[in-house]
Amino acid sequence: MSRAPDSPSQSRGGIRVLAPGFLTTVQDLGRYGYAHLGVSASGAADALSLRLANLLAGNEEGAPALEMTLLGGTFEFESETVVALAGSDFGANIPLGGAVTLRPGDIVRCGATRGGARCYLAVRGGIDAPLVLGSASTHVMTSLGGRPLKKGDLLRAGARVCSRPKRLASPPPPPRRLLRAPAGPQAEWFDPEPFYAAAWRVTEESNRMGLRLDGPPLARHAGHMLTEGVSLGAVQVPPDGRPILLFVEHQTTGGYPKIANVISADMHSVGQLRPRDEIRFECVSLEQALALLREQEEWLHSLV
Numbered sequence: 001m002s003r004a005p006d007s008p009s010q011s012r013g014g015i016r017v018l019a020p021g022f023l024t025t026v027q028d029l030g031r032y033g034y035a036h037l038g039v040s041a042s043g044a045a046d047a048l049s050l051r052l053a054n055l056l057a058g059n060e061e062g063a064p065a066l067e068m069t070l071l072g073g074t075f076e077f078e079s080e081t082v083v084a085l086a087g088s089d090f091g092a093n094i095p096l097g098g099a100v101t102l103r104p105g106d107i108v109r110c111g112a113t114r115g116g117a118r119c120y121l122a123v124r125g126g127i128d129a130p131l132v133l134g135s136a137s138t139h140v141m142t143s144l145g146g147r148p149l150k151k152g153d154l155l156r157a158g159a160r161v162c163s164r165p166k167r168l169a170s171p172p173p174p175p176r177r178l179l180r181a182p183a184g185p186q187a188e189w190f191d192p193e194p195f196y197a198a199a200w201r202v203t204e205e206s207n208r209m210g211l212r213l214d215g216p217p218l219a220r221h222a223g224h225m226l227t228e229g230v231s232l233g234a235v236q237v238p239p240d241g242r243p244i245l246l247f248v249e250h251q252t253t254g255g256y257p258k259i260a261n262v263i264s265a266d267m268h269s270v271g272q273l274r275p276r277d278e279i280r281f282e283c284v285s286l287e288q289a290l291a292l293l294r295e296q297e298e299w300l301h302s303l304v
Helices: 048-056 192-197 264-270 284-302
Strands: 014-019 022-027 065-069 074-077 081-086 099-102 106-109 118-123 153-154 178-180 199-202 208-216 234-235 244-246 258-261 278-282
Touching: 048 065, 048 081, 048 118, 048 264, 048 284, 153 278, 178 264, 178 284, 192 258, 192 278
Parallel strands: 178 278
Antiparallel strands: 014 074, 014 153, 022 065, 065 118, 074 106, 081 099, 081 118, 199 208, 199 278, 208 244, 234 244, 234 258
């Protein structure tokens, strides 16, 4: 089933899906404000790369774009348009990190990742997709907002242009394997040293809901908790002692203690993690976390 545009007046050139890749979905910055209904935000796994691709194409930074995972898709464009790729290198036939003008009949081909997990294809005007609870994002675990693309789907460009296409003033920050994570609300229930000293491997059981980590089991010294709200980037410790890093489709409440929480500035790095990747955690202060986020935002808006 193709995604229908919100209205015919917003519809622009068609984008035919010749091959969808492994897991290609329409994503924006997510649907916020519905956690009390049990609906997590979803949205781009690497929001920084989605925002970058949109700005390069001259779009609003939160416009819907295509998120490709591990293996990219092949797309034919029926009319002249501007596109941009950002995120991991998927060996595409157009350059990464810049705007490209396509002619009718041009095809964009993306292959397997050469490093990292996700790449974003932004089309000038954004992908014209219906909004569900204010967002075009595909919640993969529940199919809220759509489903992964299939061969033969026809997409349309929207009208969310805000400026001329931009270019990079400096290279994007590379994904980190040392994730900054201040202490969580139940950190005192654990000895923090084993958590921050250990190397953790991302397991194959990971998905957009959470990344399961394998390493030395963490011993819980004390404490008993009731179910409470959880946040993006929280590091929960279930009874087996092996942490779960909550991701963009995380549950909205949980009863496992949280030893730490990855900072906002490092969540784009989480979005580029693949199974069997190895990571570590570093404890930073809230003041440092805010400074790092401010630095990242200043870089993003230095595009010219």
